[in-house]
Amino acid sequence: MKVAKFGGTSLANAEQLRKVCRLIQADSKRRIIVVSAPGKRYKDDMKVTDMLIAYGQHREEGRNGEELLGLIVDRYANIARDLGLDQSQIVRITDAIEQIRILEPDENLRWRDALKAVGEDTSARLFAELLNNNGVQAAYVNPMDAGLLVEGTCGDARILPGTMDILAKLSNREERLVIPGFFGYTPEGRIVTFSRGGSDITGAIIAAAVGAEVYENFTDVDSVLSVNPSIIPDAAPIRELTYREMRELSYAGFTVYHEEALLPAFRAGIPVWIRNTNNPAAEGTRIVAERPSSDGVVAGIASAGGFCSIYVTKYLMNREIGFGRRLLQILEENRIPYEHTPTGIDNMSIIVRESVLGEGTLERVIQRIKQELDVDDIRVVHRLALIMVVGEGMLSSVGAAARAAQSLAEAGINIQMINQGCSEVSLMFGIREEDEKRAVAHLYEAFFREAKVAISR
Numbered sequence: 001m002k003v004a005k006f007g008g009t010s011l012a013n014a015e016q017l018r019k020v021c022r023l024i025q026a027d028s029k030r031r032i033i034v035v036s037a038p039g040k041r042y043k044d045d046m047k048v049t050d051m052l053i054a055y056g057q058h059r060e061e062g063r064n065g066e067e068l069l070g071l072i073v074d075r076y077a078n079i080a081r082d083l084g085l086d087q088s089q090i091v092r093i094t095d096a097i098e099q100i101r102i103l104e105p106d107e108n109l110r111w112r113d114a115l116k117a118v119g120e121d122t123s124a125r126l127f128a129e130l131l132n133n134n135g136v137q138a139a140y141v142n143p144m145d146a147g148l149l150v151e152g153t154c155g156d157a158r159i160l161p162g163t164m165d166i167l168a169k170l171s172n173r174e175e176r177l178v179i180p181g182f183f184g185y186t187p188e189g190r191i192v193t194f195s196r197g198g199s200d201i202t203g204a205i206i207a208a209a210v211g212a213e214v215y216e217n218f219t220d221v222d223s224v225l226s227v228n229p230s231i232i233p234d235a236a237p238i239r240e241l242t243y244r245e246m247r248e249l250s251y252a253g254f255t256v257y258h259e260e261a262l263l264p265a266f267r268a269g270i271p272v273w274i275r276n277t278n279n280p281a282a283e284g285t286r287i288v289a290e291r292p293s294s295d296g297v298v299a300g301i302a303s304a305g306g307f308c309s310i311y312v313t314k315y316l317m318n319r320e321i322g323f324g325r326r327l328l329q330i331l332e333e334n335r336i337p338y339e340h341t342p343t344g345i346d347n348m349s350i351i352v353r354e355s356v357l358g359e360g361t362l363e364r365v366i367q368r369i370k371q372e373l374d375v376d377d378i379r380v381v382h383r384l385a386l387i388m389v390v391g392e393g394m395l396s397s398v399g400a401a402a403r404a405a406q407s408l409a410e411a412g413i414n415i416q417m418i419n420q421g422c423s424e425v426s427l428m429f430g431i432r433e434e435d436e437k438r439a440v441a442h443l444y445e446a447f448f449r450e451a452k453v454a455i456s457r
């Protein structure tokens with residue numbers, strides 16, 4: 001059995017849905033289909049999830065949002081009409097969307113998750129109808145009925161223990177199952193969504209639960225590329241990656257596959273195959289437990305901005321028992337998750353995401369560090385980008401760090417921080433955000449283009 005997930009780009013309009021339908025017809029092993037909400041049809045288009053979020057904002061501000069709701073309903077009605085669904089089918093689908101009128105904003109803003117979920121839910125209902133119209137026996141399955149039980153705050157669902165055993169029963173069903181991605185239910189029946197892009201997570205959880213032979217993740221690129229294509233449009237394709245390589249790359253900007261969608265597949269040993277709905281003949285990228293070490297030192301280079309560094313110095317820090325714990329405890333008590341903590345003999349940096357720092361939080365943290373830890377100096381560097389150079393080959397090769405540092409030096413880029421992951425499959429550089437794209441381009445030259453020339457000589 002295969003589990004196939006189709007992203008928003010694969011469901012953006014009727015033509016895309018027809019392609020997906022043909023892919024399901026072409027392979028009887030594709031028994032469980034996880035779908036996203038319709039994505040962008042062209043560059044400046046709006047994803048349905050973003051339209052639903054905007055609708056929620058309108059309602060929270062006391063506006064009625066009817067115009068936006070109309071656009072969302074039209075988006076699905078047009079797709080359904082273009083697909084030749086009959087009037088009663090179209091009404092069933094649009095009626096379900098209009099139910100969001102009865103949702104009321106609540107204090108905890110939990111209603112936002114119920115709103116967002118409507119995008120994937122409607123896609124699943126629509127696609128199940130399309131399959132049945134095309135002679136493929138299919139059923140829409142709501143995540144509650146499937147048993148996808150979660151806990152957690154809005155937009156940060158975590159699956160509950162025992163869920164996998166319940167989901168495993170899906171494999172007994174005869175017909176194809178179409179399941180909306182992106183959300184689950186708490187045992188009390190409340191909808192909680194995963195973080196953005198989270199349909200990948202639903203697909204991975206279900207693939208792991210039913211023990212699928214493969215988890216096919218259909219998107220709009222022929223493969224994962226060694227660098228984000230918005231930086232290097234002709235970046236080399238990657239045929240195979242290990243779970244841990246992909247984990248490091250998706251952490252820092254490879255949005256093609258959600259970072260939280262690796263763990264379920266990894267634990268269950270399910271290979272993930274990233275493929276193109278628009279070109280299913282392309283090889284795609286397989287994410288597996290091991291790959292041949294002969295395939296180059298570096299597999300990919302990822303980058304992400306939006307970090308800041310809190311740099312603390314104190315003479316004889318290395319001798320002070322409990323210093324690091326007390327420093328991190330101040331962050332914990334201010335509910336700040338930290339990303340990295342590079343250290344020296346008398347200094348320690350804590351890298352955090354700017355997005356987790358609420359109004360005045362950083363000032364409070366700095367004040368407490370000064371008061372409680374008697375430090376010599378404390379500095380904050382904002383607008384940092386992290387660059388990850390990732391590859392299993394770095395385990396067994398010498399000089400990757402030197403080569404990377406040299407290429408950044410040649411580009412005149414000041415390295416603020418270097419960290420070699422304990423896993424040794426990644427090298428991380430902290431640089432100023434404004435240098436991010438140039439840094440990636442230079443590293444790409446050093447590890448891909450120059451390396452290729454050297455080999456072919």
Ligand SMILES: Nc1ncnc2c1ncn2[C@@H]1O[C@H](COP(=O)(O)OP(=O)(O)O)[C@@H](O)[C@H]1O
Pocket residue numbers: 006007008009010036039197218219220221223224225226227228229230253254255256257
């Ligand atoms: N390294 C990369 N390789 C391929 N695509 C990437 C990479 N980094 C970012 N992307 C982007 O990810 C997009 C696909 O992911 P996403 O938009 O979530 O698709 P979907 O809607 O199918 O889930 C691609 O169109 C591409 O712009």
Ligand SMILES: N[C@@H](CC(=O)OP(=O)(O)O)C(=O)O
Pocket residue numbers: 006007008009036037039047049050119181182195196197198199200
């Ligand atoms: N529709 C949701 C979930 C998702 O996974 O979408 P996509 O497959 O288009 O990345 C979002 O936009 O976040």
